[in-house]
Amino acid sequence: AVGHNFTYASAREFVRTRIAGSAGAEQGRTRWLEEIWEAWDGNRALRNLHPLTPERFRRAERMNACALPDAVKEHPYARYDIAVREERPTPACSLIFLATGRFETIRKFAANLADTLPDDCEVIACVSSKDPDALRFLQEKSGIRVVRITDIANTRQAWTAGVHAATGDILIFISTLVEVYGDWLEGILAAFEQGDTTVYVPRIMHHHASRALLFESRRGQYNAL
Structure with a gap:
């Protein structure tokens, strides 16, 4: 224990x-x-x-709430920056993902988030109400807010539900098929800080060993739309 x-x-x-x-x-x-x-x-x-x-x-x-033990997710102090005195500030960005694919893919994706996210990013998972395993797993994960989706195949509806739940100024949309490493999110945020464009698409490359999708690790390597 x-x-x-x-x-x-x-x-x-x-x-x-x-x-x-x-x-x-x-x-x-x-x-x-x-x-x-x-x-x-x-x-x-x-x-x-x-x-x-x-x-x-x-x-x-400081650490992202995703890195905290799942056992403390519902603790009364979890919403505070300083217990009972100072609540967590509004996040700088909101990361939204659709919980699709195999359960192991979703589990691995959540673990990678916990290892890489900065402290001022909230995480919102759009999960099918017909997928009890993914729903239960993500509801118990520290730092992840779950939005139930009736029809996850309707991706436009699912993404929109995630947007409505978000509170950050910058919205990051990502697939659970993408493997994230290092300071990948800081790189995206740096692109917003340095440029005057409102939408950025990060470079994605294939890892030849596993064919997994990887975010370009170098900061600032993003295409503006």
């Missing part, structure tokens, strides 16, 4: 109470509350964050 501890990702008063009752010198606990916990809002680049053995938590990094 795997446990997930929210001791240092909880409401302020809870953390204060928990630290006050923990083992260790009182002076060290007081220093941590003043120099780390209370100072965090003003400097989120602080290092050595653990209250008792500082080097255990070298630093804090």
Whole structure:
């Protein structure tokens, strides 16, 4: 079994109470509350964050919700950037995909997203209501919002439903047949930042070993429409 501890990702008063009752010198606990916990809002680049053995938590990094354990998807703190105090900001972009193809293809695609997405991108899966396996799997995945589609074969209707659910300023449409690696999404966002076009199509190439579709890995290599 795997446990997930929210001791240092909880409401302020809870953390204060928990630290006050923990083992260790009182002076060290007081220093941590003043120099780390209370100072965090003003400097989120602080290092050595653990209250008792500082080097255990070298630093804090933002991550996409897809990279969080699925077990915490419905946790009451999941919607917060800072527990109970600051909600997650509006995402910079919305990634929308149709959950089509074999179940293993969908599973692998979701895993690749968790490994590659920046923290400020939301993920929306348009899933057929007639595909219980894909529906159950994606509903349980952390960081993925599911939109039920009656007729997934009607791709225009499915994409439109995903657009209506999106909250980001930039919309990214992608197939589960595409394998994504590295900073592929940052490359697309960079194209929007550097250009004055509203639609970009990334280069796609075939991987000869598996015939899988791969996004061009070099940033900025996109065709404007």
